[in-house]
Amino acid sequence: MSDTTETTAHRGFWAGRAALLMPAVLVGIAVFLGVGVAQMEVAGSEELFGPKAFPLITIALLLVVAVLLTISIIRNPEEPGPDGENLSSNWRSVGIVVGTLVLFIALLETAGWIIAAALLFAGVAVGLGSRRYGLLICVGFIISSLVQLVFVGLLGLSLPPGVFGLF
Amino acid sequence: MDQLMNLLGGFGDVLTPINLLYVVLGAVMGTAVGVLPGLGSAMAVALLLPLTFTLDPLAALIMFAGVYFGGLFGDSIAGILMNTPGNSTAIAGAFEGHRMAKAGRAPQALATSAIGAFTGGILATILVVFFAPTLAEMATKFGPGEYFALAVFAFVATSAVVSDSAIKGLATLAIGLAVATIGIDQVSGAQRFTFGVMELFDGVSIVVLTVALLALGEVIYVASRVGRPEDRSLIASKGRPFLSRAEFKEALPAWLRGTAFGVPFGVIPAGGAEVPTFLAYGTERKLDRRRPNPMFGKGAIRGVAGPEAAGNATAGTAMGALLALGLPTSATAAVLLAAFQQYGMQPGPLLFERSGPLVWALLASLFIGMIVLLILNLPFAPLWARLLNIPKPYLYAGISVLACFGVYASTGSLVDQMLLLGLGLLAFAMRRFDFPLAPVLIAVILGPLAESSLREAMNNSENNPLTLISTPITITLYILLVFAIVWSAVTKLRARSGEDLVK
Numbered sequence: 001m002s003d004t005t006e007t008t009a010h011r012g013f014w015a016g017r018a019a020l021l022m023p024a025v026l027v028g029i030a031v032f033l034g035v036g037v038a039q040m041e042v043a044g045s046e047e048l049f050g051p052k053a054f055p056l057i058t059i060a061l062l063l064v065v066a067v068l069l070t071i072s073i074i075r076n077p078e079e080p081g082p083d084g085e086n087l088s089s090n091w092r093s094v095g096i097v098v099g100t101l102v103l104f105i106a107l108l109e110t111a112g113w114i115i116a117a118a119l120l121f122a123g124v125a126v127g128l129g130s131r132r133y134g135l136l137i138c139v140g141f142i143i144s145s146l147v148q149l150v151f152v153g154l155l156g157l158s159l160p161p162g163v164f165g166l167f
Numbered sequence: 168m169d170q171l172m173n174l175l176g177g178f179g180d181v182l183t184p185i186n187l188l189y190v191v192l193g194a195v196m197g198t199a200v201g202v203l204p205g206l207g208s209a210m211a212v213a214l215l216l217p218l219t220f221t222l223d224p225l226a227a228l229i230m231f232a233g234v235y236f237g238g239l240f241g242d243s244i245a246g247i248l249m250n251t252p253g254n255s256t257a258i259a260g261a262f263e264g265h266r267m268a269k270a271g272r273a274p275q276a277l278a279t280s281a282i283g284a285f286t287g288g289i290l291a292t293i294l295v296v297f298f299a300p301t302l303a304e305m306a307t308k309f310g311p312g313e314y315f316a317l318a319v320f321a322f323v324a325t326s327a328v329v330s331d332s333a334i335k336g337l338a339t340l341a342i343g344l345a346v347a348t349i350g351i352d353q354v355s356g357a358q359r360f361t362f363g364v365m366e367l368f369d370g371v372s373i374v375v376l377t378v379a380l381l382a383l384g385e386v387i388y389v390a391s392r393v394g395r396p397e398d399r400s401l402i403a404s405k406g407r408p409f410l411s412r413a414e415f416k417e418a419l420p421a422w423l424r425g426t427a428f429g430v431p432f433g434v435i436p437a438g439g440a441e442v443p444t445f446l447a448y449g450t451e452r453k454l455d456r457r458r459p460n461p462m463f464g465k466g467a468i469r470g471v472a473g474p475e476a477a478g479n480a481t482a483g484t485a486m487g488a489l490l491a492l493g494l495p496t497s498a499t500a501a502v503l504l505a506a507f508q509q510y511g512m513q514p515g516p517l518l519f520e521r522s523g524p525l526v527w528a529l530l531a532s533l534f535i536g537m538i539v540l541l542i543l544n545l546p547f548a549p550l551w552a553r554l555l556n557i558p559k560p561y562l563y564a565g566i567s568v569l570a571c572f573g574v575y576a577s578t579g580s581l582v583d584q585m586l587l588l589g590l591g592l593l594a595f596a597m598r599r600f601d602f603p604l605a606p607v608l609i610a611v612i613l614g615p616l617a618e619s620s621l622r623e624a625m626n627n628s629e630n631n632p633l634t635l636i637s638t639p640i641t642i643t644l645y646i647l648l649v650f651a652i653v654w655s656a657v658t659k660l661r662a663r664s665g666e667d668l669v670k
Contacts, residue, residue, distance in 0.1 A: 019600040029345045036360040049625040051352040054618040058344045065338045072334055089391035097390040105584045121564045129393050130560035147572055155221045157576050
């Protein structure tokens, strides 16, 4: 008994309550909508149910749910599983994957699809635990080139050529 | 008998070698995406949408028919062999299906599921052929009040009734409603929440949203779990892939009962096939307990047959609701709606008059697609299962490339790539904290409909709220909704007090 209280005390307030991020997101969205409604320029007559009505209803819903959610999370924090299962995420992997996606966006229209997508493939695979870097880069280039060939060459979609467009 | 003639005309359009090729292509790709863990038929349609951009409308629709059901056939394979259902609709069938596989009856489980999917889909599509035009005619009498009631029904049903936690469901519903308001207001032309970014004038594209929520969020979530012990052992499926006569007889009533559960739910906007599949599963289990030799828990063939038939029956009638009412009742239908609009088809009451030949060709290709899928899945299910042997890093890296490609090909803008990443992170947070994703999609799809019908109704009646409940149809819908809420509250309380085999 005393053991559990000790661990709970030791874990601190935020342990098992990381989900409080979600009500924060809801409030953030509500603020975003609020700013937008305040700035909105409405032409013509000011009807009761104009373009602002629905966003205002949504803001109300967001705030009410955020409050209820906060109460429910504070009351019932997430408990670690019976076998001491670790609840925290592998932030290193998440970081690599998200970083790769950011890199992809940065490179897509500058370096072009083939390079950006090959790096995207390799990066996500590394993030998910693969360590065979050389092979991944090769597979990545094969996949991105195949997509380029099939969709741009055969089907006529357009993808950014990037550096390959210089030749 | 007009319908039969029209349908025959549709078959005439579809039964050319090149169009048949598109059906097969769609079925193969749909099944492939469906088999991959975490990706279901909604993703199959969203990812393959750009593929069809360069095709003519008829060929594209024909391909979608294959993709639509292909995703549903595929997602039960992972559920049965690995106990990781690709889609929430495949969960109910995976319980007994995985037990059958463990007991060495994997091929039979796969066959039961494929035939079940076929039965449910075919019967539901036949119903659509006969009743969709009638439904469309009925829908011409729908006013803004009716459409608002339908949207509200869908919102509450998906967020509060179907999901485990009503608050979490409402939270993601609100997020979806907020996303839905971005873009130029249809009625007044006012810019809303675009902050001058031109790419946002048309709102957030449904393809971006679906891919972000269902694919990218999943990839990031899987990354966050790297390094944990996991149980992903794939059970090999060896032996005869066909059912014996006794097995067939055993499964037949369950297929039919499952279909009966699935059919009505396709028309009700309740977020897809989760409810009917679990209802079918629960019914089969109850019936099983009364038998002299209960099979549930040991790999009951009926526990696979019922839910699988229910899932595809729902998908079949959901197509009917989409075509006749313009109302997407599931995430897959929502993405499909976006696809139709891309080709200038506006689903709804007038569709059968305006784009008759296209619609009937689509319905005909649904039938052909289902037959193709049965052939593809019955003997070759073990081959599909090989896809599950792809190492996880490669699989999810491939999915990421496909996701980013799909979004870029369909919108061609970097802003959408950033939105994709942002929404993907949001979806990761939702996955991590067990928030349901379906309400977001439903809210984004039906949000504009809800808003425009609410505004129309109110402005027509000088802001008298009673106008929303002034017709028999609206009153019926709201009563049904109250009934559903009470029913779900009661079953949730009961589930909390009772021990369950599943949990």
